[in-house]
Amino acid sequence: SLALVMLSFGCSFTYVPILPAQLLEVLSTPTPFIIGVHSIFQSETQELLDVVIADLDGGTVNVPECVHISLLPEPLLQQTREALSMVLDPELEVADLAFPPSTISVSSLKMQDKEIRAVFLRLFAQLLQGYRWCLHIIRIHPEPVIRFHKV
Numbered sequence: 001s002l003a004l005v006m007l008s009f010g011c012s013f014t015y016v017p018i019l020p021a022q023l024l025e026v027l028s029t030p031t032p033f034i035i036g037v038h039s040i041f042q043s044e045t046q047e048l049l050d051v052v053i054a055d056l057d058g059g060t061v062n063v064p065e066c067v068h069i070s071l072l073p074e075p076l077l078q079q080t081r082e083a084l085s086m087v088l089d090p091e092l093e094v095a096d097l098a099f100p101p102s103t104i105s106v107s108s109l110k111m112q113d114k115e116i117r118a119v120f121l122r123l124f125a126q127l128l129q130g131y132r133w134c135l136h137i138i139r140i141h142p143e144p145v146i147r148f149h150k151v
Contacts, residue, residue, distance in 0.1 A: 013031060013032040013033055013034070014026075014029075014031065014032075014033040014034070014035065015033070015034045015035075016033070016034075016035045016036065017036050018036045018037075018038065019035050019036060019037050019038075021038075021041065024037070024041060024044055027044075027045065027048055027051065028048070039055070039057055042055075048064075049064055049066060050064055050066050050067055051064070051067075052064070052067055052069070072123075072127075076123060076126055076127065080119060080120075080123050083119045083122075084116065084119055087112060087115040087116055087119060088112075088116075135147070
């Protein structure tokens with residue numbers, strides 16, 4: 001679960017899977033958080049100025065102008081764009097060939113979904129490779145504590 005991943009990286013911010021309606025004011029706190037909000041409260045969340053809103057049902061992400069999110073590092077950004085374009089538009093792969101094949105196989109929607117998932121799985125694996133080098137074991141406690149520390 002997301003909570004276990006956050007704990008393994010030593011994140012100390014708030015994670016609430018589904019926020020009750022009575023606690024919507026928590027969304028105005030000045031600390032980082034990941035909070036799930038039911039879609040019936042969409043009008044209340046649109047007023048937040050410095051909150052990135054990911055609508056999981058609608059498949060949209062709203063990033064306010066005051067929030068800066070850095071792009072993926074190169075060459076991962078270019079590789080991911082190319083892989084996604086090959087999945088979404090396979091004709092691009094043979095567009096520049098002098099003698100293109102007579103048939104181009106277009107994936108079904110179900111297969112295309114799996115191919116897109118594979119592109120992002122590969123991206124996350126590349127982003128997180130070598131994370132063990134950032135794990136530090138602190139042995140001064142009765143039980144060793146593992147901290148994530150990237151230099």
